[in-house]
Amino acid sequence: MTNITASITDITVLTADQFLKNWQAHRGLSRRVLAAFPEKQLFEFSIGGMRTYSHLAGEMIGLASAGINGAATGKWETTPELDHFNDKVQLSTKAQFLEAWDEVTEQIDHLWPQISAERFNETEAAFGQYPNTIINTLIYLLDNEIHHRGQGYVYLRALGIEPPAFWDR
Amino acid sequence: MTNITASITDITVLTADQFLKNWQAHRGLSRRVLAAFPEKQLFEFSIGGMRTYSHLAGEMIGLASAGINGAATGKWETTPELDHFNDKVQLSTKAQFLEAWDEVTEQIDHLWPQISAERFNETEAAFGQYPNTIINTLIYLLDNEIHHRGQGYVYLRALGIEPPAFWDR
Numbered sequence: 569m570t571n572i573t574a575s576i577t578d579i580t581v582l583t584a585d586q587f588l589k590n591w592q593a594h595r596g597l598s599r600r601v602l603a604a605f606p607e608k609q610l611f612e613f614s615i616g617g618m619r620t621y622s623h624l625a626g627e628m629i630g631l632a633s634a635g636i637n638g639a640a641t642g643k644w645e646t647t648p649e650l651d652h653f654n655d656k657v658q659l660s661t662k663a664q665f666l667e668a669w670d671e672v673t674e675q676i677d678h679l680w681p682q683i684s685a686e687r688f689n690e691t692e693a694a695f696g697q698y699p700n701t702i703i704n705t706l707i708y709l710l711d712n713e714i715h716h717r718g719q720g721y722v723y724l725r726a727l728g729i730e731p732p733a734f735w736d737r
Numbered sequence: 738m739t740n741i742t743a744s745i746t747d748i749t750v751l752t753a754d755q756f757l758k759n760w761q762a763h764r765g766l767s768r769r770v771l772a773a774f775p776e777k778q779l780f781e782f783s784i785g786g787m788r789t790y791s792h793l794a795g796e797m798i799g800l801a802s803a804g805i806n807g808a809a810t811g812k813w814e815t816t817p818e819l820d821h822f823n824d825k826v827q828l829s830t831k832a833q834f835l836e837a838w839d840e841v842t843e844q845i846d847h848l849w850p851q852i853s854a855e856r857f858n859e860t861e862a863a864f865g866q867y868p869n870t871i872i873n874t875l876i877y878l879l880d881n882e883i884h885h886r887g888q889g890y891v892y893l894r895a896l897g898i899e900p901p902a903f904w905d906r
Contacts, residue, residue: 579854581872590876615784616894651867685748703750707759708801713882715903717889725785734884735877 584688587703589682591710592673593737599669600732601720607662609727617726618682621723624716625665631709633672634695639702640679647675656714666698753857756872757849761830761842762906767797767882768838769901770889776831778896790892798884800878802841803864807858808871809848813864816844865893 602610602625612623630646638644659665696706714731722730771779771794780791783834807813828834856871863874893900 579753579857580749580751581756581857582876586749586872587750591807594880615891616897618891618894631881643739688748694798701757704759704798707751711763712903714880714883715890718884720890721884722784722787723890725787728785732829734881 582611583587584680584683584685584704586675587706589662592676593705594713595632595669595673595676597734597737598625598717599666599673600723601717602662602665602669604718604724604729604731605662606727608731609723610662611660611664613723613727614704615723615726618719622659622665623719625644625669625719626659629672629710630666633675635706636676636679637711638694639706640682642692647671696716699707753849753852753854756875757845760875761845763879763882764801764838764842764845766901766903766906767794767886768835768842770886770893771831771834771899772885773893773900774831774889774895775898777890779831779834780829782892782896784892785894786811787888790833790889791828794838795828796872797882797885798834798837798841800864800881802844804875804878805841805848807861807863809877810849811861816840 572596602621605613605621609621610625611620614620633646634644637647659668683702689701689703691699691701692705693699694702694708698705700708721731748870753784754870757810771790774782774790779794780789783789803813806816828837847860852871858870858872860868862868863871863877867874890900890903
């Protein structure tokens, strides 16, 4: 058994293209969840003392932008400038959120091919704070988006709104 | 630009070992979320007409077990026998859920090395229903777990219970 375990070590299960495709498909679903919120509730509704969905979506936008910029250039900054730690999001309408969302979608497609093969396994302090490999940081921020989007599903259900289907990506 | 895009196609960003490690780390967090529910609310509490967390956790256990069995053997069956489509979960106490959870954790570690390199990219009807590559099916069920666990966070918050930290895996 030891040999079998050892031999699996270097099996490729995911390529850069596949990761990008999965990431952008998730972001497409997240955008539809954002769009499903009524304007008022996006900024005011929450459950159990949690953050509003505007804050959660602001975090998604900021982390994705800082994440792709950091992965491609080493500068963990957002474009346009956003607070990627979500407590000072400057966007104040749903339309602005959707516009920022689409801008980051383009950033990702534009910057992705600039990440070298070696870069994915380099260790760096992501967002200036969290030492990890680039690929693990990217996985982390995608997982974080899925996590908060799942919370958005509960908010929508509590508001009597049918969310987009999870499997439809 | 076309050349750069094309050259990234085959970059490995994730190996089988890394996927397994990430999957099991997520499952460890999901187990702590499950354990954080009070016995009664696990089976009775929900928001907005959604399923109780016992149903969501039952789905996680069933899909993980059927997923690893299917990936390794081609038989999309659960061990022990569970309804992996969650509406007829036979477990009736939190202790039983945690026990089944741990059993599946061992199954995954045991069966994972039996998946060949070629197998990850084979297309098969996962769970007898959804044609996809094995790796995409595994990614899907992990994402599904993160999604529903995020919903569990809202349930816990609504119950006044502090959930385990998302980043602590």
